[in-house]
Amino acid sequence: MKRLEPPGSGAEDHCLQQTPDLTALIAPEAEALGFDLVRVKLFGGKGDLTLQVMAERPDTRQLTINDCAELSRRISDMLDQLEAEGRDPITEEYRLEVSSPGIDRPLTRLQDFIDWNGHEARIALASPIDGRKVLTGLLKGVEGDTITIYVATKGEMEVPFAQVGNAKLVLTNALIAATRPLSMDGVEDEEIEDEPADSAAEEEMK
Template sequence: MSDHAALVELIEPEVKALGFDLVRVKLFGSGEDRTLQVMAERPDTRQLVIEDCAAISRRLSDVLDEADPIEEAYRLEVSSPGIDRPLTRLHDFADWAGHEVRITVDEAVEGRKTLKGILGGLDGEAILLSDAKTGDVRIAFENINGAKLVLTDALIRATMPLSTTGADEIETEE
C-alpha cells in the first residue's frame, strides 16, 4: 500500500488527532536509504518544536508498524516545513500571497515548466503569479508538480519565531 494517497489517508488522521495540520507526506530514496518524510505544523503558529516532532513520530511509528504500508525498510522523518516551505495545499497559495515562489508544472504555462515570481493568491482553484519573465499568469492547481517559497528577507521577517526563549543560552564545550 505504498501509494501516496493511501499513506496520506493513514497518516493525516493521526497528525490531526494530535492537533497538527499535515503539510506533506513524501516517500523517497531506495534500498537502505528510503525515507518517509512527514511535514506538519501547528495551525495557530505554523511552527513545530522538537517535542511536537517527537510526539508525531511516536504516534506514527505505532500506526505504521501495525499497518505496515511500505514493503521495503524505510526511515521515518518528521519535521516542520521550514521557512522556505513547500506549498502543497490550495489554501497555502492564498496564505502566502505576496511572497516569492518557485513553481514547477506538469504542462507548460506560457511556454515554461518552471515559473518564479510573486504569489498573487487564488482565483477559484487557479494560482495567480506575477512571473518575473512572462508577467501575470494563472496556473491550475492540478497542473502544479511542485511549489516552494523562495527564501527572502521578507519571508524571514514573516516567519520569525513567536518565541526566542533560550536562543541566547547556547552552551559550548571548551
C-alpha cells in the same frame, strides 16, 4: 517499524510525493495532536527508503523538537500496528523523518497559495505554460482552482492547481519577517532574495 540496513549499491531510486494512501493514514495522527499535515513523501530506493512527514501547528506554522518526537511516536505505533495485522503499507525497510516545513516551505495544498499570497514562490509545472516549466514570482491570489503568479519578465500568469508539480516559497527578508521563526534550523542554504527573480534567473530555470 522496519529498521534500515546500510544502503546497498545500485538500488533503483523512486519518489512518490504526497502518497495518497500514506497521507490518509498519517493525517489523523497529526490531527490528534492539533497539527496540520503539510506533506507526506516516500523517496529513495531499496535499502535507503525514507518516509518524510512534514506538519505544523496552525498558530506557529512550525513544530518544536518535542512536537516532532510526539508525532513520530504516534506514526511509528500506528504503522507497527498495521504491520502486526499484516496490513503494512510499506513493504520495504524505511526510515521515518518528521519535521516542520521550514521557512522556505513546500506549497502542497491550494490553501497554501492563499495563505502565502504576496510572497515569492517557485513553481515547477507538470507541463509547460507559455514555454516555461518553472515560474518564479509573487503569488497574487487564487480564483477557484487557478493560481495567479506575477513573473517579472512575463507579468501575471495563471496556473491551474492541477498543473503544479512542485512548489515552494522563496526565502526572502519579507518572508522571514512574516514568519517569525522559532529557529532557522532546516532552512535551505540559499541566498536571500528581496526582489522577484530577474529574467536571467528565470532563463536558468527554464
